[in-house]
Amino acid sequence: MSAVLNDEGSPRASVATRERVHEAARSLGYVPNGIARGLRTRRSMTLALISDVIATTPYAGQLIQGAQDAAWRAGYLLVLVNTGGNTELEEHAIRALRQQQVDGALYATMYHRVVSVPQGLDGLPVVVLDARPQTDGFPCVVPDEEAGARTAVEELAGHGHRRIAFVLDERDGPAARGRLRGYRAELARQGLLDDPGRVVRAASDSAGGRRAALELLDQAEPPTAIFAFNDQMAVGVYHAASERGLRIPEDLSVVGFDDLYVIGRELSPGLTTVALPHYAMGEAATQLLLAEVEGAERPPAVARLVACPLIRRGSVGPARSPDAPAHRGQLAAGQPLPERSHR
Amino acid sequence: MSAVLNDEGSPRASVATRERVHEAARSLGYVPNGIARGLRTRRSMTLALISDVIATTPYAGQLIQGAQDAAWRAGYLLVLVNTGGNTELEEHAIRALRQQQVDGALYATMYHRVVSVPQGLDGLPVVVLDARPQTDGFPCVVPDEEAGARTAVEELAGHGHRRIAFVLDERDGPAARGRLRGYRAELARQGLLDDPGRVVRAASDSAGGRRAALELLDQAEPPTAIFAFNDQMAVGVYHAASERGLRIPEDLSVVGFDDLYVIGRELSPGLTTVALPHYAMGEAATQLLLAEVEGAERPPAVARLVACPLIRRGSVGPARSPDAPAHRGQLAAGQPLPERSHR
DNA sequence: CTGAAAGCGCTTACAG
DNA sequence: CTGAAAGCGCTTACAG
Known part of the structure; x- marks a missing residue:
């Protein structure tokens, strides 16, 4: 019976018998009990996605969906756990997860930052998702912030822009650092001047963006692209x-x-932007985790960078040709810039 | 041992012994095996949230969070399943869920509509979430669309508005119906004229809203509130x-x-709006489900309506006082209205 | 190759 | 009251 239903390689029964067994199983509505199987095989066929915040982040869905799809394809169920950043809750949840014998865990945050993996996860296969582990020893999957920023600047430079400003989150972190690095690298590659005055830090919301942009636009030589x-x-x-x-x-x-x-x-014109690849990251992390769960060896504890594709909508146009040379002439002549008006 | 760790009522061991057992368990890092326990108790302590679409809906998070928090509090884990509306995938997922012996399922959609609960769920405790079951027999949890719409109209009428228009989704469904019913009921309660010309149907996106609003604003007697x-x-x-x-x-x-x-x-001024209570719905549905899972009897297959609170931001102001009386005088006198210009 | 038995780690009904 | 045994439904190593 068992051998037939589990479709073992060498046939223990004739084709006719197999057919009859399957038929009987179907008519009886037989479904093997995964709990009993799990007890014996010591595998629950369940993966956990542990995350700090899900409720308030609009892209949580893609991350979860990517992880879930990959888990499913391998026959695993995905258990969701949200700690809301509460350590006590997290410990409690991890205990429950281990009690239910999850086979592995994705430890995720909803924006790219540095996290410390809780001790309760010791001994369990773990992949860190959209975050960097504070201590080594865990593989992680993160967006390629630097390449993404380069793509953005490349798109702008490709439209002829030469004064490209960067409006940056004032808080430090892997995202801010990586994007700044990419911005600078691509400016250099394009042979453009990397004027520190064109990088303005502010709060990472629309009010901060507005303030920073006003500061840039009121400069003597304002950027043509931000x-x-x-x-x-x-x-x-x-x-x-x-x-x-x-x-x-x-x-x-x-x-x-x-x-x-x-x-x-909703913006008009639509915003051209670099997409955070949440679905792809969820998927990649799960595949890495499954390799560890099913395979014998641990995957190396390295960071896997996932590409951030450019989404073209309507906010990038060709640079105005006439003004650029004039202003650049000014700079080249070393003339003093008029004082900037900050407000 | 078992008796001590499970903290049974009547003490089978002295306080000292209990302490020693607990101590030993802790030092050994002992965690009871939930799978083995589940096999014996025939309870996996796992609930499933089956949904059509999660990835693209920004409020999925709240729904999931509410369900998860309620499940946790009762010691249950929440398994997430997203079918993307694909029936084949759904059947496959449900089979996997049953094989893993989930104790109950939440069958959810990401906006209020009518669904048919899949046969594969037969015999399992099920609560329908943010949807109405096509066939009777399942309890469901839905937003109170009608009361929500009444709240909106009441807020407007409370600011003195007497010509209140309604811009409505052209697709039919429980949401459109309920909100229209609420709009009419509150208009009546406020003693306001329910002019059919003030209800305009359009696609439920910003383009549709714009078109409908232009039609209203270009009327001879345009609404002062929408x-x-x-x-x-x-x-x-x-x-x-x-x-x-x-x-x-x-x-x-x-x-x-x-x-x-x-x-x-992000809008300026901030939009005053009626909130869909996703967190509360996820929580309520899970509590209903747990009552069925743990209790002996099935809860009645009725719809549980969850209140939609008004969120006040800046988009409602007092009605302009001068014009209203004049117009009402016109109507009261029974004079013919000037023909409306539709475009 | 095949069937019967042992055992996964718990809980629970039962004999002492 | 308490300890030892049976059994949940599978898989797997083993004797025939």
């Missing part, structure tokens, strides 16, 4: 542009980051 | 108002529905 740290800051750039009477993309080009649901499409 | 079927349509109402040179809330008041993450706060 790369925003994220889509919410890009919304602020739109506001600032409208306040200064600048049209997007005719007078100012804008590229965001994240590809936040709703924002990109 | 209640929008959802927040995305409300965004369209903002666009339309701006195109006609109307300020919100000075010249036009707007109330939305859903309380979509991002939208309400």
Whole structure:
């Protein structure tokens, strides 16, 4: 029976018998009891996704979906656990998870940062997702922030822009660092001047984006394109542009980051942005985890970078040709810049 | 041992012994094996949340979080399953779920509509979430659309508005119906005229909302307040108002529905809206499900309505006082209304 | 190759 | 009251 239903390689029964067994199983509505099987095989066929916050992040869905799809394909169920950042809750949840014998865990955060993997997970296969582990020893899957930022700047430079500013989250972290690094690297590759005055830090919401953009637009030599740290800051750039009477993309080009649901499409014109690959990250992390769960050996504890694709909508246009040379002439002549008006 | 660790009522061991047993368990890192326990007790302590779409809906998070928190509190784990609307996938998933002996299932959709509960769930405790079951026999938890719409109209009427229009999803469904019913009921309660010309149907996105609002604003006697079927349509109402040179809330008041993450706060002024109580619904449905799982009897197969609270932001202002009496005088005198200009 | 028995780690009904 | 045994439904190593 068991041999037939589990479809073992060498046939222990004739084709006819197999057919009859299957038929009987079907008519009786027989479904093998996974709990009993799990007790014997010491495998629950269950993976956990442990995360800090899910409720407030609009892209949580993609991350979960990617993980779930990959788990399913391998015949595993995905258990969801949200700690809300509460350590006590987290410990409690991890105990429950281990009691239920989950085969492995994804330890995820909802934005790219550094985390310490809880001790309760010791001995269990773990992959860190959308975060960097504080201590070594765990493989992790993160967005390729640097390459993503390069893509953004490349898109802008490709449209002829030479004064490309960057409006950056004032908080430090892997995302801010990586995107700044990418911005600088691509500026250099394009042979463009990396003026520190064109990098403005602010709170990572639309108010911060607006403030930073106003500061840039009021400079003597304002940028013709702004790369925003994220889509919410890009919304602020739109506001600032409208306040200064600048049209997007005719007078100012804008590229965001994240590809936040709703924002990109509701803005007018639509926001060109670099997408955070949440689905792909969830999927990749789960595949890594399954390799460890099913395979004998642990995967190396390295960071797997996932590409961030550019989503073209309507916020990037060609740079105005006439003004650039004039201003650059000024700079080259070493003339003093007029004092900037900050407000 | 077992008796001590499970803290049975009547003490089978002395306090000292109990202490020693617990101590030993702790030092050995002993965690009871939930799988073995489940095999014996025929309870996996696992609940499933089966849903059509999660990835693209921004409020999925709240629904999941509410369900998860309630499950946790009772010591249950929540397994997530997303079918993406694919029936074949759904059947496969349900088989896997039953094989893993889940104790009950939440069958959810990401917006309020009518669903048929799959046969594979027969015999398992099921609660339908954010949807109405096509066939009777299942309890369900849904937002109180009608009361929510009444709240919106009441807020507008409370600010003195007497010409309150409704911009409605052209697709039929429990949400559209309930909100329309609530709109009419509250209009009646406030003693306001229910002019059919003030209900305009359109696609439920910002483009549809804009089109519908323009139609209303171009009427001979335009509304001073618009209640929008959802927040995305409300965004369209903002666009339309701006195109006609109307300020919100000075010249036009707007109330939305859903309380979509991002939208309400990014708009300027902030959108006053009726919130869909996703967290509360997830929680309520799970509690209902647990009552059935743990209790002997099935809960009655009735619909549990969850209240939709009003979120006040800045889009509702007082109605302009002068014009209202004049117009009402006109109507009261029974004079013919000037023909409306539709486009 | 095949069938019967042991055992996964618990809980529970039962004999002492 | 308490300890030892049976059994949950599978898989797997083993004797025939």
